[in-house]
Amino acid sequence: ILNVEQSPQSLHVQEGDSTNFTCSFPSSNFYALHWYRWETAKSPEALFVMTLNGDEKKKGRISATLNTKEGYSYLYIKGSQPEDSATYLCAFKDSNYQLIWGAGTKLIIKP
Amino acid sequence: DTAVSQTPKYLVTQMGNDKSIKCEQNLGHDTMYWYKQDSKKFLKIMFSYNNKELIINETVPNRFSPKSPDKAHLNLHINSLELGDSAVYFCASSPPPGYRDSYNSPLHFGNGTRLTVT
DSSP, rough: OOOEEOOSSHHHHHOOEEEEEEEOOOOEEEEEEEEEETTTSSOOEEEEESSSSEEEETTTTTEEEEEETTEEEEEEEOOOOOGGGEEEEEEEEETOOEEEEEOEEEEEOOO | OOOOOEESSSSOOOTTTTTEEEEEOOOOOOOOEEEEOOTTTTTTEEEETTEEEEEEEOOOTTTTEEEETTBBOOOEEEEEEEEEEGGEEEEEOOOEEEETGGGGGOOOEOOOEEEEEE
């Protein structure tokens, strides 16, 4: 059974602080790792698709790293803003192209 | 110029009715999906079609039937609606597995259809 786990389940962060959370996935049959941002009452929007061990990607104040050998990815948010409040989903794509989703980390930014 | 569009956005209906949700994408993708956001807010895959052919069919009651008239459309028909079918349903699309762009391509989601069965 393939399992994708995200931690923590939820996170309260003071505006202006930086934060990070984790996505753990199987270390075998890796194809790609997706990160999505999902605001309440909206649809998930892609942040990053990461494919190579050691990959680091950045979009504004958000960045992500990837370690395929040990099966984890970190998402970092620098200087959190209220608009960063959302659920952050990761999804592991295996070599059969099957996409397995984590349950998400719900991030709440406190003003 | 919405990339993945679903209609309707809201659907309120009574138990036992039959209803459809439509999905269209203008991204030229070959692969389309239906996801259900369950009561715990998790995203669960229901179906995946690649160029009008069913490739994923998770354990979903056979009251749910996807129909793909062409690769730009994947509609979801639900027969004999039950209270437990109330959820938000998301359509999504992506390039097909193995396609040269699929390696780095994420899923593109529609805005969701909130189905309420009373």
